[in-house]
Amino acid sequence: MNNTNRGLNRTAIFLFGLVLIIVGAGVALVASIPDWFDAWKSAAASVKEGTPDVVSATTVSSAGQSWILILIPVICLALIVLLVLFIIRQGRGSTRVLLTEKSVQAGSAGRRSAAQASTAQASTAQGSTAQGSTAQGSTAQGSITIDGKVAEQAIQAALKNHPGIMSSNVSTYLVGRTPALSVTANVRRGESPQVVRSFVDDVVAAWDGAFGREVPVLIQINAGLAARMAKATRVSASSVAESETSISANA
Amino acid sequence: MTSTTRHPTLNSSVYRRILRRETHSPRAGLAIALAVVLILVLAWIGTESVLAFLSRPALLVAPGDALSAATTLPEAVVPATIIGGGAVLAVIGLIILLFALLPGRRARHIGVVDRTAVVVDNTVIASALARTASYTADIDPDQVVVTIGRRTAEVSVRPTSGFAVDRAAIAEAVAEQLEALNLTPTIRSKVVIEKKGVVGA
Numbered sequence: 001m002n003n004t005n006r007g008l009n010r011t012a013i014f015l016f017g018l019v020l021i022i023v024g025a026g027v028a029l030v031a032s033i034p035d036w037f038d039a040w041k042s043a044a045a046s047v048k049e050g051t052p053d054v055v056s057a058t059t060v061s062s063a064g065q066s067w068i069l070i071l072i073p074v075i076c077l078a079l080i081v082l083l084v085l086f087i088i089r090q091g092r093g094s095t096r097v098l099l100t101e102k103s104v105q106a107g108s109a110g111r112r113s114a115a116q117a118s119t120a121q122a123s124t125a126q127g128s129t130a131q132g133s134t135a136q137g138s139t140a141q142g143s144i145t146i147d148g149k150v151a152e153q154a155i156q157a158a159l160k161n162h163p164g165i166m167s168s169n170v171s172t173y174l175v176g177r178t179p180a181l182s183v184t185a186n187v188r189r190g191e192s193p194q195v196v197r198s199f200v201d202d203v204v205a206a207w208d209g210a211f212g213r214e215v216p217v218l219i220q221i222n223a224g225l226a227a228r229m230a231k232a233t234r235v236s237a238s239s240v241a242e243s244e245t246s247i248s249a250n251a
Numbered sequence: 252m253t254s255t256t257r258h259p260t261l262n263s264s265v266y267r268r269i270l271r272r273e274t275h276s277p278r279a280g281l282a283i284a285l286a287v288v289l290i291l292v293l294a295w296i297g298t299e300s301v302l303a304f305l306s307r308p309a310l311l312v313a314p315g316d317a318l319s320a321a322t323t324l325p326e327a328v329v330p331a332t333i334i335g336g337g338a339v340l341a342v343i344g345l346i347i348l349l350f351a352l353l354p355g356r357r358a359r360h361i362g363v364v365d366r367t368a369v370v371v372d373n374t375v376i377a378s379a380l381a382r383t384a385s386y387t388a389d390i391d392p393d394q395v396v397v398t399i400g401r402r403t404a405e406v407s408v409r410p411t412s413g414f415a416v417d418r419a420a421i422a423e424a425v426a427e428q429l430e431a432l433n434l435t436p437t438i439r440s441k442v443v444i445e446k447k448g449v450v451g452a
Contacts, residue, residue: 020344
């Protein structure tokens with residue numbers, strides 16, 4: 001769910017492959033046609049003859065070397081910087097903020113979610129910042145920011161109650177401009193995906209109730225490395241029904 | 252507490268984008284690898300140039316020697332070698348090009364979008380089907396091997412030696428579970444009972 005520029009990756013890989021094909025096929029083609037090969041030989045010879053002239057024309061007298069030898073590293077360095085930026089550009093897109101809301105007229109919207117934010121905060125005892133309009137009465141203006149950690153920790157804590165989910169990870173991403181939650185559940189071997197999905201759906205529904213807003217949620221059901229190694233459990237899924245799905249129950 | 256009908260179109264464009272991205276490879280690994288290769292080559296060329304400018308000994312090849320070697324290449328090497336080298340380079344380029352052009356699908360399937368969107372790894376689908384098949388046939392899950400493709404699931408059952416298994420019952424149970432999963436793209440299942448049984452299972 002990250003923000004990798006896939007078009008850029010595709011273009012870069014395409015160009016790299018294309019250059020290799022053009023150079024490789026071009027060299028092979030020229031070498032396989034005798035007339036073209038002779039033309040290549042004479043061109044190479046003239047380049048070889050011309051080289052000392054170019055070198056002497058560009059020589060810096062104080063150093064006794066051609067300044068081309070300085071130009072090349074500068075160009076190399078610039079390209080390296082671009083490539084490093086390209087590498088750093090991969091991934092990204094995760095965000096800390098799940099919800100930001102400005103309330104011009106303090107009242108319904110802002111107050112409601114501020115109240116709910118504090119509910120959520122109480123349930124997780126972590127990381128929500130509510131710069132509230134509530135404290136200053138009905139004419140105040142303000143904004144509310146809900147940290148993604150609130151949702152992440154609340155949902156992750158609730159997922160621990162399912163015996164089929166060995167480990168889970170919840171993170172907040174920006175999809176375009178919309179904050180969205182990514183819930184990854186690494187399930188035990190043989191665990192039914194629809195059972196896991198409906199459990200996570202219930203957890204999300206409980207979170208929706210506590211949060212008062214609905215953000216997009218992606219559930220990824222994977223088999224973790226540990227799950228692949230582990231033997232399938234013979235325990236039936238009946239214990240799942242009794243396990244807690246509720247977030248608001250804690251609040 | 253399930254919220255099925257409250258938001259029939261909730262974030263549908265967001266979900267479409269997420270699901271498309273989660274079922275296709277970002278090609279980040281290959282892109283980074285190629286960039287690293289280029290960085291190393293450029294760093295080497297730059298270093299050699301600086302060393303040559305300072306009249307220091309080269310790391311591997313001095314730029315002047317490299318240039319003269321390149322210009323004498325058609326004289327020094329037989330054409331067959333050049334053709335071969337060029338062909339190898341072109342094939343590597345073609346393989347890299349294919350990585351850019353092919354869809355790069357990941358081994359995952361999409362579930363029904365409701366309040367949430369779901370992506371299920373093929374491994375999970377396979378092990379769930381294996382469990383269903385093994386429960387139905389009353390055998391150990393290790394005696395069932397499931398291979399999941401984009402549109403097919405092959406359930407291969409090795410019965411316990413001396414005990415018959417009900418192929419139709421397994422096929423029905425597996426098909427039922429696949430229907431309940433309601434995945435996209437749809438998976439059709441095929442159950443194969445292997446001739447050789449497992450002894451002592």
